[in-house]
Amino acid sequence: MSVNERETRASSLPDPFVPIRRSLRERIGRPKVSVVLSVVWLLIVIAWAIIPQAFTPLDPIAGNAAQAQQPPSLEHLFGTDATGRDMFTRVVYGSINSLSGALIAVSVGFVIGTAIGVIAGSSRRILDDILMRIVDVFLAIPSLLLSLSIIILLGFGTAQAAIAVGFTSVAAFARLSRSEVVRVRGSDYVEAAFASGGRFPVVLWRHVLPNSLTAVLALAALQFGTAVLSISTLGFLGYGAPPPTPEWGLMIAEGRNYIATAWWLTTLPGAVVVLVVLAANRVSAAIAAKGRIS
Amino acid sequence: MTTLTIDNLQVSYTVGRERLDVVRGVSLEIEPGQLLAVVGESGSGKTTTAQAATGLLAGNGSITGGRVLIGESDVSGWSEKRFRDLRGRSIGWIPQDPNNSLNPVKKVGESVAEVLRIHRWKDRAARRARVIELLDYVGIPNPELRATQYPHELSGGMKQRVLIAGAIALEPALLIADEATSALDVTVQAKILDLIDTLRRDSGTAVLMVTHDLAVAADRSDRLVVLRDGTVQESGDTDRVLAHPESAYTRRLLKDAPSFASLSLGDSLRLDSTPPAKPEISRGERALHVVEREVFEGVSHRSEDVDGSDAPVVVARNLVQDFGRAGAPQRAVDNVSFSIAPGSTHAIVGESGSGKTTTARIVLGFQKPTSGTVHIHGREITGLRGAGLRELRRRVQMVYQNPFGSLDPRQSIGDIVTEPLRNFGIGDAAERRTRVAQIIDRVALPATVLTRRPHELSGGQRQRVAIARALVPGPDVVVLDEAVSALDVTVQARILELLGELQRDLGVSYLFISHDLAVVRQLAHTVSVLRGGELVEEGRTARVFDHPEHEYTRQLIAAIPGRRAAAAGALASA
Numbered sequence: 120m121s122v123n124e125r126e127t128r129a130s131s132l133p134d135p136f137v138p139i140r141r142s143l144r145e146r147i148g149r150p151k152v153s154v155v156l157s158v159v160w161l162l163i164v165i166a167w168a169i170i171p172q173a174f175t176p177l178d179p180i181a182g183n184a185a186q187a188q189q190p191p192s193l194e195h196l197f198g199t200d201a202t203g204r205d206m207f208t209r210v211v212y213g214s215i216n217s218l219s220g221a222l223i224a225v226s227v228g229f230v231i232g233t234a235i236g237v238i239a240g241s242s243r244r245i246l247d248d249i250l251m252r253i254v255d256v257f258l259a260i261p262s263l264l265l266s267l268s269i270i271i272l273l274g275f276g277t278a279q280a281a282i283a284v285g286f287t288s289v290a291a292f293a294r295l296s297r298s299e300v301v302r303v304r305g306s307d308y309v310e311a312a313f314a315s316g317g318r319f320p321v322v323l324w325r326h327v328l329p330n331s332l333t334a335v336l337a338l339a340a341l342q343f344g345t346a347v348l349s350i351s352t353l354g355f356l357g358y359g360a361p362p363p364t365p366e367w368g369l370m371i372a373e374g375r376n377y378i379a380t381a382w383w384l385t386t387l388p389g390a391v392v393v394l395v396v397l398a399a400n401r402v403s404a405a406i407a408a409k410g411r412i413s
Numbered sequence: 414m415t416t417l418t419i420d421n422l423q424v425s426y427t428v429g430r431e432r433l434d435v436v437r438g439v440s441l442e443i444e445p446g447q448l449l450a451v452v453g454e455s456g457s458g459k460t461t462t463a464q465a466a467t468g469l470l471a472g473n474g475s476i477t478g479g480r481v482l483i484g485e486s487d488v489s490g491w492s493e494k495r496f497r498d499l500r501g502r503s504i505g506w507i508p509q510d511p512n513n514s515l516n517p518v519k520k521v522g523e524s525v526a527e528v529l530r531i532h533r534w535k536d537r538a539a540r541r542a543r544v545i546e547l548l549d550y551v552g553i554p555n556p557e558l559r560a561t562q563y564p565h566e567l568s569g570g571m572k573q574r575v576l577i578a579g580a581i582a583l584e585p586a587l588l589i590a591d592e593a594t595s596a597l598d599v600t601v602q603a604k605i606l607d608l609i610d611t612l613r614r615d616s617g618t619a620v621l622m623v624t625h626d627l628a629v630a631a632d633r634s635d636r637l638v639v640l641r642d643g644t645v646q647e648s649g650d651t652d653r654v655l656a657h658p659e660s661a662y663t664r665r666l667l668k669d670a671p672s673f674a675s676l677s678l679g680d681s682l683r684l685d686s687t688p689p690a691k692p693e694i695s696r697g698e699r700a701l702h703v704v705e706r707e708v709f710e711g712v713s714h715r716s717e718d719v720d721g722s723d724a725p726v727v728v729a730r731n732l733v734q735d736f737g738r739a740g741a742p743q744r745a746v747d748n749v750s751f752s753i754a755p756g757s758t759h760a761i762v763g764e765s766g767s768g769k770t771t772t773a774r775i776v777l778g779f780q781k782p783t784s785g786t787v788h789i790h791g792r793e794i795t796g797l798r799g800a801g802l803r804e805l806r807r808r809v810q811m812v813y814q815n816p817f818g819s820l821d822p823r824q825s826i827g828d829i830v831t832e833p834l835r836n837f838g839i840g841d842a843a844e845r846r847t848r849v850a851q852i853i854d855r856v857a858l859p860a861t862v863l864t865r866r867p868h869e870l871s872g873g874q875r876q877r878v879a880i881a882r883a884l885v886p887g888p889d890v891v892v893l894d895e896a897v898s899a900l901d902v903t904v905q906a907r908i909l910e911l912l913g914e915l916q917r918d919l920g921v922s923y924l925f926i927s928h929d930l931a932v933v934r935q936l937a938h939t940v941s942v943l944r945g946g947e948l949v950e951e952g953r954t955a956r957v958f959d960h961p962e963h964e965y966t967r968q969l970i971a972a973i974p975g976r977r978a979a980a981a982g983a984l985a986s987a
Contacts, residue, residue, distance in 0.1 A: 307818040311819050315882060
C-alpha cells in the first residue's frame with residue numbers, strides 16, 4: 120500500500136518529480152535480533168579460524184596427561200579429552216578445517232552448478248534437456264552416498280572431502296539458477312534489451328545474471344551450513360582429515376568412545392556445529408527475504 | 414431505507430511503524446436499485462473503502478473513524494464471524510479478475526453452489542437446481558453442461574458471469590463490483606454491465622461499483638463519488654457531475670478520459686485524422702535533424718529523409734502466423750496487410766486473441782511469420798538474423814505495456830537509456846551522455862532521474878523512460894504495444910500528448926497496438942481492425958470510426974463506454 124500511495128503522489132500532475140531515494144540504512148531496514156545474533160556468531164567462528172591463538176593460549180595437539188578427562192571448568196571451558204588436550208582449543212583450531220572445507224564445497228557447487236544452470240536456462244531445448252536430465256540423475260542419488268563415492272575416487276583428506284561435498288550441491292545450484300534464468304529471460308526488460316540491439320552474451324551478463332543471482336546467493340548461504348554438517352559427517356565417518364587434526368566431525372567421533380563417562384567430548388563440539396548450521400540458515404533466509412522485497 | 418451508508422469513514426494501514434491514512438473521511442449512501450460508482454485513480458482509496466464496508470480489510474488495516482451501516486445495523490466494529498454471515502447473504506462481491514477468482518480444480522457449478530452450502534441454503538438437490546437457474550439467469554448458454562465444466566474451459570466473460578451468479582445466489586441487497594469489468598474486452602464488458610443493469614431492475618439490488626474508468630461509471634451509474642487521496646472530491650447525481658463538475662480534479666478527469674475527448678461532438682475539427690503527406694516539420698528543421706543524426710551516427714542511413722520520399726516506411730503484406738504442431742496449427746494471424754506512411758501513426762485494434770501483438774512482434778523481428786512479407790524502407794525484414802536483425806532493431810524500436818516490467822530494476826535510468834547507444838556503438842562516451850541528456854529532457858523528465866533506479870519512479874515517469882530508450886537510437890518506427898493501457902487516465906493523457914509532440918518534432922512513425930478504441934481515435938491516422946487474426950476493416954481513423962463498414966467494427970465502436978458523458982459534456986459546453 121505504501122508503494123501505491125507514493126506512486127499516486129509522484130504521478131500527480133504534471134509529473135512533479137519527488138525523489139524517493141532511500142539510504143542504505145533504510146534499505147536494510149531494522150534487522151531482526153535473530154539475524155544479528157547469527158551474523159555475530161558466524162563472525163566469531165570466522166575469527167577463530169583466522170586468529171585461533173587470540174582465543175586460547177593452549178596447544179590443540181599436545182596434551183597434558185595429568186589433566187585427562189576433566190569436565191568443563193573455567194580453566195577448560197569444554198573440558199579435556201582422554202589424552203588431556205583442551206577441547207575448547209581444539210574446537211577453536213578446528214574451525215579453520217570446517218570453514219575452509221565448507222567454503223571450498225560451496226564454491227565448487229556454486230561455480231559448477233550455476234554455470235550448468237545458466238547454460239541450460241539460456242540455450243536451446245536439446246542442450247537444456249540433456250543438462251537437466253543429468254542434474255536429475257545427480258538429485259536422485261542420496262547426497263551422502265554420492266560424496267562417499269567421490270571421496271573414494273579422490274582419496275581421503277580435508278580438501279577431498281570438501282570437493283566431494285561440493286559436488287553433491289551442484290544439482291541444487293543448477294536447478295535453481297536455471298529456473299531463475301528462465302524467469303528473468305522471459306521478462307520484458309530482457310526482450311527490450313534485445314530489441315535495443317543487445318547481443319546475447321552482453322544481455323546475459325548485463326541483465327540476466329544480476330537479476331537471477333539473489334536467490335542463488337541465498338542458496339549458497341544455506342549450503343554453507345549444510346556443507347559444515349556434511350564435512351563433519353565425513354570426518355565422523357573417518358573419510359576426512361586424519362587424527363590428530365582437530366576437525367569437528369572427527370572430534371565427535373573420537374569422543375563417542377567415552378560418551379558414558381565424558382559427555383562433553385561429543386556434546387559441546389556437536390553444539391558448535393549445530394549453531395553454525397542454524398546461523399547460516401538464518402542468514403540465508405534473511406537474504407532470500409531481502410531478494411523478494413527489493 | 415438505504416442499503417449502504419458510509420459516514421465519514423476513515424481507514425489507515427500500519428506499515429512497519431508508520432501509519433498511513435488511506436481513506437480520510439468518505440461518505441456515501443446507496444438506495445435499493447441504485448448504482449453508485451466510486452471513481453478514482455490507483456491509490457485513491459476506492460478499493461479500501463469497499464473492503465472496509467465488507468470487513469475484508471487487509472490484516473494491517475483498520476477503521477479508525479466513522480460508521481458503516483448495512484441496512485440499519487452499524488457494522489464498523491463487527492467481528493470476522495459476524496461479517497462472515499453477512500457476506501454472501503446480504504452483500505455479494507464480484508471480484509476484479511475473473512481468471513484468478515475461480516478455484517481451478519472445482520467445477521464452476523460447485524463454485525456457485527459453495528455460497529449456498531456455506532449459508533446452509535436448503536438441501537443438495539435444491540441447490541443444484543438453483544445453480545442451474547442462476548447460470549441460466551446470468552446468460553450462460555446450456556447451463557446444465559457448463560455447470561460441470563472447469564474454469565479453464567470457459568472464456569473470461571463467461572467466468573465473470575459465473576462469479577456474478579455466485580454473488581447473487583442468495584439475493585443480497587447489496588452487490589459490490591470491484592473493477593469487475595476492467596480485465597474484459599470492451600464488447601464483453603458492455604454485456605456484463607448490461608447484466609448488472611438487468612439485475613438491478615429485476616430484484617432491486619443496490620450496486621456499489623468501484624472503478625478507475627470514468628466512462629464506464631458515467632454510463633451506468635445513478636450517483637458518482639470521485640475519490641482522490643482518500644478524500645471525496647465530488648459526489649452527486651451522475652448527470653449533474655458530468656454536466657457541471659464542481660471540483661477541478663473532476664474536470665481534469667473528464668478532460669483526460671479518452672472516451673469523452675474522442676467521442677464528443679465536433680471532435681473531427683479538433684483531430685487531424687489525415688495522415689500528413691510528410692512529417693509536420695519544415696524543411697529547415699528536417700535538414701537540422703539529418704545533420705544531428707550525421708553528427709551522432711557518423712553517416713546518415715536515411716537518404717530518404719533528404720528526398721522527402723512519400724513511400725510508406727513499413728509495408729506488411731499477407732502476414733500469416735501459425736502456432737503449435739504442424740499437424741493441427743493454430744492460426745494467430747491470418748492474411749493481414751497494412752502500411753505506415755512516414756511520420757504517421759497506424760493503429761492495430763482488436764480484442765484479446767485477435768493477433769495484434771503477434772503482428773507487432775513480426776514487425777519487430779521477434780517472430781518469423783509462417784508466410785508473408787514485411788518491408789521497412791523497402792527492405793524485406795522477415796527471417797533476418799545476426800547483423801541484419803540488429804540493424805533492423807536500430808530502425809524499429811518498441812515500448813511495452815507494463816512500465817514496471819520493461820526496465821531492468823538493477824540499472825540506473827542513465828544506463829537504461831544509454832544501452833541502445835552502447836549496443837549499436839553510436840558515439841563515444843561524451844556524445845552518448847549529451848544525447849541521453851537531450852532525450853531525457855525531450856520526454857520532459859528532469860536530469861536528476863539519470864542516477865535513479867526504476868523503482869524510485871512512478872508509472873508515468875517509467876513509461877517516459879521507456880519512450881526515451883526507444884527514441885534514443887533514432888528509429889524510423891516505434892511499436893507501442895498497449896503502451897498507455899496500464900496507466901491512470903490523467904497520466905495516460907500526458908503520455909499521449911508527449912507521443913504526439915515527439916512525432917511532430919522527429920517525424921517518427923508509430924505502430925500503435927491497442928484494445929482501447931477511444932485512445933486509438935485520439936492518436937492514430939490510420940487503423941486496422943483485427944478479429945481472430947483476420948483483418949476486418951482498415952482505413953483512415955475518421956472514416957472507420959464515423960462510417961464503419963463491417964458489422965464487427967460497429968459493435969466495437971458501440972461498446973466504447975462514455976456516450977452519456979460525452980452527451981452531457983456537449984450539453985454543458987453548448
